[in-house]
Every structure is written in C-alpha cells, then in structure tokens.
Amino acid sequence: MPRLLPLALLATAASLAVGLGPSVAAATAAAPPAYRAGEVVVQYRSGTPTKLQQRAQRSSGTRPTASAGPQTRLLRITDGRSVHATARALEAQPGVEYAVPNYVAHASDTGFFPNDHGRGAAGGWRRIQWNFLSGTGIDAPDAWARLLHDRAPGGRGVTVAVLDTGVAYRFARPYRRSPDFSPAQFVPGHDFVSRDPYPDDPNGHGTLVAGIVGERTNNFLGVAGIAYGARIMPVRVLDAQGLGDASAIAAGIRFAVIHGARVINLSLEFDATVPPSEIPEVLRAISFARSHGVVVVGAAGNEAAHRIAYPARATGTISVGATTEHVCQADYSNWGAGLDIVAPGGGADAPLPDDPAHCRPGGPPGRPIVQLTYVGGLGRFGFPSSYEGTSMAAPHVSAVAALIIASGTIGRRPSASAVEGRLEATARDLGAPGYDQRYGAGLVSAAAAVAPGPARRPTR
Secondary structure, eight states: BBBBBBBBOOOOOOOOOOOOOOOOOOOOOOOOOSSEEEEEEEEETTTHHHHHHHHHHHHTTEEEEEEEETTTEEEEEOSSSOOHHHHHHHHHSTTTTEEEEOOOOOOOTOOOOOOTTTSSSSSHHHOOGGGGGGTTSSSSSOOOOOOOOTTOOOGGOOEEEEEEOOOOSSOOBBBBBOOOOOOBBBBEEEEETOOOOOOOOHHHHHHHHHHHHHOOSSSSSOOOTTTTEEEEEEOOOOOOSSSSHHHHHHHHHHHHHHHHHEEEEEEBBTTTOOOOGGHHHHHHHHHHHHHHHHEEEEEEOSSOSSOOOTTTTTEEEEEEEOOTSSSBTTTTOOOOOOOOEEEOOOOOOOOTTTOOOOTTTTTTTOOOOOOOEESSSTOOOOSOOOSSSHHHHHHHHHHHHHHHHHHHTTTOOOHHHHHEEEEEEETTTOOSSSSTTTBBBBOOOOOHHHHSSSSOOOOO
16 A cells, blocks of 8 residues: 655754643634725726716715816715715726725734743744744734634635644643643544544644644734634644555545545655555545535655655646745755645745846845644653654645635635636736746745635636
C-alpha cells in the first residue's frame, strides 16, 4: 500500500517554553461600516441635462449633497429606502451610467490587531507572525476586522478538518492540550492510525498546522490563528514519524465530510513515484468531498520539483505552494502545471530565472512560520524556530477558505468551486502577470477574499 513521505515540512525544534496564562473573552471590537448609511453615488452620462438628473433624483427619493467629480453626485436618500434599492432605482433612470453605495475606506493599519503576547508584551505576535501581516503575508488583520463587522468573528460557524498527526486538544496522559487552545474550539474527530476516537498528537506537526488555522486569539497568550472563530476537527492519519497510508487518508477525508467539515486541510504528500492509479481510494474520497461542497486544500510538496505532489495535484484539491518572508517562491516549494495558489511557508528564496527584485537567493533566508506546538517533548509547548514548508502554507489557505464561507461574501452556502474561485480571484499577483506555474493565481489575500464586491479570476 502506498505510504506518504515524511511530513511536508522542514522542521527543527528549539525555543522558549510558554506556560499557561490567563484567558479573556474573544474580540468583539467593531469594524468600520462597509458604506455610508443613507447615501449613494450616482454617475450621469456625459451630456445628461440637469432636468433629467433632477427627475432621476425625484423618482428615486434622493437629493444631492455634494459633487464627487464631473457628472458625479453624492445623493442623500430621503424616502427611507435601502441603499441598494435606491441604487437600483437610479440605474433604471434615463441618463444614469451607474449608482453605487458610498463605500467607506480606512487606513491600512486600522484592522483588528489582537493582544496575543508572542514572545513578549501584548501584541507581540506581530513581531514573529510576519505571515499574517500585509506586505509579507496574507493581510489577516483587515480580514479579521471585516469578519467582526459581519458578526462572524474569526470564521465562526465553520468547521475545518485537520488531517495530520493529530492535535494537542485534550488532557490525557501523556498528552496535554495546548495552552492556546480551548475545548470549545474542537468538534469530535477520529484517530485512523490507532483506530480510536482520540486523535492525540505524538508529533507536534498537526498541532502547529491546527494552530495556523485557528489558534485562540486575543487572549493575552501565545500567538494568533487565522480562522480563530472556526471549529477544528482533528483527524489523525499520520503516525508519530509523520507517515500514513492511503486507506487511512481516504477514510479520514470521508469521516470529515460525513461529520460536517466545510474545509479539509491535507498538509501531506505522496512520493513522486506514486501515480494516481495507485491511490484511487484517496482520489475518490476527494471527489466525494468536492461533490458535497467541501473545500479540500493540499500541500504542493517540498522537493523543489517541477511537479505538484499528490494529493494536492488531484482534481478537486486546491494545491498550495510556499512563499518566503520576501514574497518570493520558497526554494523547496514544488511548482508547475496544477499549482493553484501560494501562501507563506517560510525559509530561503528560490533562485528563479527571472528573479524578481524582492527575491534574495543565496542571501540570508527569511524567517520560519511560528506557531505554538511541542518543544522538547509531549506536554511542553513553545515556539519551534524552523518550521518551513508547504505544510505550513496549506493551512493559511484552508483558514482563509473558512473566513470566506463565514463571511457570506459569495453566499451563505457557497460551493467548493466558488470558494476556490474566490481565493484565486482575490490573490495578490506575483511573478509573471496573471496565472503562472511558480505562483499559481498568486499569494492568498485574506482581506481581499472577504471584502464585499466581485473579483476577477485570473486566466490560465
């Protein structure tokens, strides 16, 4: 039976230990409104007479308050109708080119910034979680603010299944729950290695991956998680050495679908010598998940190869490559046809033929991905200093997928293909313009993915 390569990561452990600390309520800070209540902006076609403009305003129950440019007026709604209903009424009038809400912008540093300490004082997570920030990472703070505004903080209401080495989710000797998780964050999972209902983590990899997805946030402890309001379903399919077989993975995928997961994260890969014909149970399980509207995300692999590893390469899986702190392709990340998107994985920049100016191949590597997990054995938690890999990149995308679903940006129950389309359409373009085989659709952007309004999907 085909077995997996060791985990899709490069890891060493050493860091400061973190003890148990106080807990406070989850954040409920208000985000700025999406648009001004009671206002619309109308653009009249060039040459539209003033009388025709006034007739359009009377018919739509509005009056002008300011000019926003040539033939453009800011209108105040006077008849009590909603902003969108008024905009539609205006667009039905002769001479109106478009009518839209008066959307609100905000300074780029006014997102939600939690108080998690990292290795220091309140808010210290920003010093080490470069991968969550704008510029170097996925711009999580603005996404968090958007979700607070949408009353779905941190992706509340969505379940993400983490198929991995298990998660440090409970107290059961010799295991301990990570101090930056709470029992309420988990739904029942399963262990397909030991074949019991308790997916404890003997390795630490699964705990770190789950932390990227949804480590508890704004509790004065540890660091942040992207979809911190989502529920995590721990499903153990890999053993203590990070190895697992196709039958366990297929069973884990089906378990996650049947038990209500909306997103499945696969930070694992098969050896390149294993063809798809040898893992039909995994491919069928992924197809089963996709047919039930479940988003499946996979790590592209860490061989620096011009190919995407399975199961990320499988139809119905979003394949994720890795970028560095310098926003460059990571030197270990697989690439090629079938790569869908990239996300932070840490480490050194790849020596690319047409090197972007921001890449630094041969120079000091960028920082690793930092999340709370084991250091020095089971039950001892801290910040391992060298986790790098597409295993770390994949849960960024899984978490953003959860935020998209929770936000309702593309509907209350979007299909898996709609979520994938949104991720790709809102990604930050890197490398060659549009889609390319090193960066796919680009770097996943949490803020853009949950922002209201349409987005254009890149062509391949």
